[in-house]
Amino acid sequence: xxxxxxxxxxxxxxxxxxxxxxxxxxxxxxxxxxxxxxxxxxxxxxxxxxxxxxxxxxxxxxxxxxxxxxxxxxxxxxxxxxxxxxxxxxxxxxxxxxxxxxxxxxxxxxxxxxxxxxxxxxxxxxxxxxxxxxxxxxxxxxxxxxxxxxxxxxxxxxxxxxxxxxxxxxxxxxxxxxxxxxxxxxxxxxxxxxxxxxxxxxxxxxxxxxxxxxxxxxxxxxxxxxxxxxxxxxxxxxxxxxxxxxxxxxxxxxxxxxxxxxxxxxx
Numbered sequence: 019x020x021x022x023x024x025x026x027x028x029x030x031x032x033x034x035x036x037x038x039x040x041x042x043x044x045x046x047x048x049x050x051x052x053x054x055x056x057x058x059x060x061x062x063x064x065x066x067x068x069x070x071x072x073x074x075x076x077x078x079x080x081x082x083x084x085x086x087x088x089x090x091x092x093x094x095x096x097x098x099x100x101x102x103x104x105x106x107x108x109x110x111x112x113x114x115x116x117x118x119x120x121x122x123x124x125x126x127x128x129x130x131x132x133x134x135x136x137x138x139x140x141x142x143x144x145x146x147x148x149x150x151x152x153x154x155x156x157x158x159x160x161x162x163x164x165x166x167x168x169x170x171x172x173x174x175x176x177x178x179x180x181x182x183x184x185x186x187x188x189x190x191x192x193x194x195x196x197x198x199x200x201x202x203x204x205x206x207x208x209x210x211x212x213x214x215x216x217x218x219x220x221x222x223x224x225x226x227x228x229x230x231x232x233x234x235x236x237x238x239x240x241x242x243x244x245x246x247x248x249x250x251x252x253x254x255x256x257x258x259x260x261x262x263x264x265x266x267x268x269x270x271x272x273x274x275x276x277x278x279x280x281x282x283x284x285x
Contacts, residue, residue: 036085037209040108042092042101042129044122048161049090049114051192056202056217057088057250074254076225078232079214079246086215089256100259105136107262110209111156112201117163117189120171126158127180140266155208157186157201164191212246220246 043049057075071093077084089108094101105111113129115122137154160177174189181187186204188197202216214220223231228249257265 035082036087037109037211038087038089038107039110039112039205039209040104041088041090041112041114042126043114044095044116044119044125045092047114047116047119047122048159048190048192049092049112052112052114052159052161052190052198052201053088053090055192055195055198058217058222072254072256074251075215075248076228076251077212077215077220077246077248078228079212079220081244082212083232084211084215086211087254102132102136103259103262103266105133106140106266108133109155110205111154112159112205113156114159114161117160117170117172118165123160123172123177123180130156130158130181130185155205155210157188157204157208159201160187160189161192163189163196164194214246215248220248223247223249225249225251 041049041053053073057073071090073088073090075086075088077086089104091101091104094104111133113126115126133156134154158177158181160172160174177187186208188201188204190197190201192198199216199218203213205211206213206215228247231247
């Protein structure tokens with residue numbers, strides 16, 4: 019489960035038990051720190067602009083293997099077509115803003131609207147008979163609640179009024195780990211993943227140990243083999259935009275003879 023599978027009809031789809039989490043938000047709101055807690059359970063005080071925008075973690079949980087790809091699409095803020103493609107290929111969404119930056123919250127509101135609209139259009143394109151709004155696994159974090167109340171620019175009441183009661187919303191601190199466990203649990207639940215994918219719910223092992231346990235698990239029920247474990251996959255690279263685009267338009271490429279191929283509305 020390390021790459022997308024190609025089906026007989028040429029269309030590309032996610033493998034079984036493989037999910038892509040897309041993370042969006044303004045710079046300096048704490049996205050990288052939250053992801054570090056999720057993947058490595060650590061926190062770094064100083065700010066470093068995101069250098070890795072695609073990460074992968076492999077899990078073995080109750081005899082099943084899972085792959086979670088995490089795409090930080092923040093660097094696509096100025097490239098709407100790329101951002102929309104990231105949205106269309108995402109399975110689960112984590113939107114982050116800072117309570118000390120009102121503009122970052124306004125950006126999250128706009129992103130949430132864009133995600134819901136894009137997923138709704140994609141659903142209607144693939145299943146025209148279904149016109150209802152799709153349920154998109156999406157979690158919003160108001161980060162940096164460890165700051166002084168006087169530094170806060172937006173209240174919880176304002177956020178709830180803007181997002182509505184049906185939105186999964188948490189006030190978090192990547193520095194103090196405030197509510198992060200609830201965020202990770204909700205991401206898993208809404209995204210159809212086991213709760214053991216949360217950082218405190220599994221053992222962190224090296225990739226070599228993970229692969230050895232997975233191989234041994236096929237042949238012997240050794241004690242401890244079924245304990246949930248996860249390993250970072252260090253060689254992960256984001257699939258090309260061409261591959262992602264084929265994943266999006268693949269189900270719609272079939273057409274009658276003589277009929278022009280319908281354009282994929284990415285922009």
